[in-house]
Amino acid sequence: MERVVITGMGIVSPIGxxxxxFWNNLINGESGISTIDKFDVTNQKTKIAGVIKDFAAAEVLGKNEARRLDRFTQFASAAAxxxxxxxxxxxxxxxxxxxxxxxGSGIGGIETLIENIDLLRQKGPRRVSPSLVPAMISNAAAAQISIKWKAMGPSLSPVSACAIGNTAIGEAFKLIRLGEVDxxxxxxTEAAITDLSIASFGNATALSTRNDDPAKASRPFDENRDGFVMSEGAGILILESLSHALRRNAKIYAEVIGYGASSDAHHIVATHPEGKGAYLAMKAALKNAKISPDEIDVISAHATSTKVGDISETMAIKQLFGKQAYQIPVTANKSMIGHMLGAAGGVEAIALAMSLKEGIIPPTINLDHPDPLCDLDYVPSFARQMKxxxxxxxxxxxxxHNAAIVLRKYE
Incomplete structure (x- = not known):
């Protein structure tokens, strides 16, 4: 079977x-969470998010292309x-x-959909854009990338909610490993920070309402966490067979060696209370990589900053790694970048690849009062330099939906 390596990475994120x-801000513990200024949040319970800054779509993609693409596809195109x-x-x-x-994208072009619903209600059906459907469908980002780079191989937009990034990377890894593509x-990618989304998640009491101190709002594993912080952006990687990369003397960030997926089969929004699905995905990823638990040096946790989620993931890690769990650094990127939903896995894979390459583990910020039920080494406050x-x-x-990937430093 082919070995699979990462030879290119691109990102659009709240911290770069x-x-x-992105990497400099991540290892320095810089938060990308701020007050929402895209729309009126006066009557919203939550007024904060990880909003992308300094992104001029017309400058990055060209005026005509930017005009016809929803924001989630703009992000994906720029990162690609x-x-x-x-x-x-x-x-x-x-x-x-x-x-x-x-x-993939979990929600797709929700901004375009909302804009056209408003046009329909206010000005009638003739004002609805004929480009509504191709702009809002979740596979638009994958299609746009395929068209731009003339990629005629398999094209897929996996939808596994916030597991999408890892699902996409894992399934692409399998294709390359089997020799079906090079x-x-x-x-x-995701761009779901809208008044509708914030209102819905807010009414579900899923979001943090620490509106007076946005940078402190995302608090994975902290006893005083009060929900996740919605974020947006994109994380795209180039995966390549090692033989193909070596033939062209490519720079290599890291090697993808394992992928595991599972389902909680439990609840539409709540994680399994004992973390059973998370455990099964991690276990499958290690088996796929043909490594033992004691070979893992660092864990990039999903860690959304919700009460149940953080505890169940901690339980899953303990179940898989036993006493060794207390010796493994566990980092939570979402403490700085918030929850990027469908973009989260891609962005966090980039962060892990950089960790392996640079020998630095990003910190988990805002961990001031650890939850007694979350008692692992979460690399609090400051980055850690280690092999x-x-x-x-x-x-x-x-x-x-659960998806876990295993990366190895490329020697």
């Missing part, structure tokens, strides 16, 4: 719209462009029939 800025340039791949020297795209775009060889990244989603 390129890899180096970064990843492609970073990889130094050349369309003239690869087989486009063996170039594929697995990029190169894949893989990851996730890390193999890392595990978790992503879980509404409906009980």
């Amino acid at each position: 719209n390129n890899i180096q800025t 462009e970064q990843a492609w340039v970073d990889s130094k791949l050349d369309l003239d020297h690869i087989d486009v029939e063996r170039l594929g795209v697995y990029v 190169v894949m775009f893989a990851g996730g 890390v060889n193999i890392g595990l990244s978790n992503s879980f989603g509404f409906g009980g």
